[in-house]
Amino acid sequence: MPKKVPPLSARKIETAKAGEKAITLFDGDGLFLFVPPLKFTPQGKPLPASKLWRFKFRHSGKTGLLSLGAYPAVSLEAARAKRADARALLAQGINPSSERRREARAVAVARQIDENTFEKVARQWLDVASTEWTEGHARTVRSRMNRDILPVLGQMRISEITTKDVLGALRLVEARQAYESAHRIKTIISQVFTFAIISDTPGVVNNPVSGLSRVLKQPQVKSMAAILDSETLARLLVDIDRYTGSFIVRCALQLAPLLFVRPGELRHAMWQDIDLGAAVWQIPIEQMKFTLKEKARRKGQVHTVPLARQTVGVLTLLHRFTGSGRYVFPGRTASRVMSGNTVNNALRTMGWGPETVTGHGFRATARTMLHETLGFSPDAIEAQLGHAVPDRLGSAYNRTKHLDERTRMMQAWADYLEKLAGKEVAASQWEMTGIS
CATH class of the missing domain: 1.10.443.10 (Intergrase catalytic core)
Known part of the structure; x- marks a missing residue:
């Protein structure tokens, strides 16, 4: 029969002091408060003591340890609630540590999706692509980017840009009868999306530029004037x-x-x-x-x-x-x-x-x-x-x-x-x- 652990009290937690050795205060069902040994500054002054909540568990025959935060930011009641959540996951066969990492990744991806504007990804693409360009070509691409692309698409999340959004930007170029420029700008936008897909930019799963050549006005092909007789x-x-x-x-x-x-x-x-x-x-x-x-x-x-x-x-x-x-x-x-x-x-x-x-x-x-x-x-x-x-x-x-x-x-x-x-x-x- 497992030994019954008396639950912690707020007073016991509050009065726990760090010393030369670490202190562990158990609350039962795997929850405990860990108080590391007291540390000092180079001048010999004691540093503030830490009181850290931990949850010990077993999953698939292996022991795991989950951090639940620090006291007093996480109170005794809050720590017990987190323990209850972790035990609920274990009851479903889910490792709470793995679930936490999954949630952290999801939060990080969501943050990246929110932060990855078209301009941010386009700048990354330019940094890479321009290493193979002549100075003149790089200058031309940057000029087109700054003039015709970024003012319209720059601050939009790249993951949310649709074919309609891109077409709207290209129609503005066509409006000044710059039909050849519209096709070149379409190519630049497409290359940014291709870069985003290959570099696994969160949220970008397809290239909204695909097929737009069919709905753009075709420029009149002009060769450099030359005498041939x-x-x-x-x-x-x-x-x-x-x-x-x-x-x-x-x-x-x-x-x-x-x-x-x-x-x-x-x-x-x-x-x-x-x-x-x-x-x-x-x-x-x-x-x-x-x-x-x-x-x-x-x-x-x-x-x-x-x-x-x-x-x-x-x-x-x-x-x-x-x-x-x-x-x-x-x-x-x-x-x-x-x-x-x-x-x-x-x-x-x-x-x-x-x-x-x-x-x-x-x-x-x-x-x-x-x-x-x-x-x-x-x-x-x-x-x-x-x-x-x-x-x-x-x-x-x-x-x-x-x-x-x-x-x-x-x-x-x-x-x-x-x-x-x-x-x-x-x-x-x-x-x-x-x-x-």
């Missing part, structure tokens, strides 16, 4: 050779169709990467339009641009003006490059509208005419354009691929452009510089 290209080349603005800008205009690199790559060209004697420009991969992940994978590689005779001629003259500095095309100050609008603005000044030609459009011009008019292989053209595509054998990008053909191609292209412009124009361009 020889007659128009010839007129443009003549106008470029007769350009009366800045000599440095005229050189940029002349080199843009000859090199057909990306406008940003042309503007950021550095003399240290150009070998006029060897007639080659080695662009570091880090300066090209790739993701940060791709740049890291190809770290140390370069994109080779063979320089035709005509290209070397332009660069040789330009070197007299800017060769003492770092950049081939410096801006207003030598430490910065020429503005991104300079070439397009010069084209507009000559009367060539954006619907006809852009600085980026020279790439499409070269891609089309090199294949259709001059008969060079698409593989060599794509390699020269710096596109990260495998060849037919699936081999990885490398800087020497098709290099012999590309070298012939760049000279043939320069000869073709010179022929279009007319030999007399090609010869007179040097006279217009004032340099013999």
Whole structure:
């Protein structure tokens, strides 16, 4: 017959004092008050004593101990009530310690659901995703986020956002006829929800963006304006050779169709990467339009641009003006490059509208005419354009691929452009510089 334990009294609890050894005061049915030994500060002063409620039990043949709080915050009556609750769980075959952990997790999840606004999760996604982006792309995404997404969805709980909520935000973008932006913003929102699902954000079980492309207005696809017929290209080349603005800008205009690199790559060209004697420009991969992940994978590689005779001629003259500095095309100050609008603005000044030609459009011009008019292989053209595509054998990008053909191609292209412009124009361009 188990020993009967006399119940505790409020007075006994109140008068219990901590000493050198721990004290245990039993109330029966597994409930007891634990008084730890007295502790002291480094200066020898006694610390306040603790009186802690505990409930000892057995479940599935194992002994367990459940903390019920501290006296006097938890009174004797409250401790007994908690004991009764725990014994009720045991009667149902439930471990009270496991149940408490489950309840604590539920409370924590509920708190996370309440705290996880769309903005909070979106910021977490940005921190991760932007590590693989270029600085320019990261800036664009943040701008779209701050302008069109967060003002509408930012303070909403991400777990409560519906397809209707997302569509409402996108309709506001469509209202200003920014249809392409609406689709791009939809993609950003979708990526945030995908991140939330994969990272197991509490409460997020599906992506409300799915299927929204079907109800958004489709943007009119616009390619970079480019000249694709020889007659128009010839007129443009003549106008470029007769350009009366800045000599440095005229050189940029002349080199843009000859090199057909990306406008940003042309503007950021550095003399240290150009070998006029060897007639080659080695662009570091880090300066090209790739993701940060791709740049890291190809770290140390370069994109080779063979320089035709005509290209070397332009660069040789330009070197007299800017060769003492770092950049081939410096801006207003030598430490910065020429503005991104300079070439397009010069084209507009000559009367060539954006619907006809852009600085980026020279790439499409070269891609089309090199294949259709001059008969060079698409593989060599794509390699020269710096596109990260495998060849037919699936081999990885490398800087020497098709290099012999590309070298012939760049000279043939320069000869073709010179022929279009007319030999007399090609010869007179040097006279217009004032340099013999």
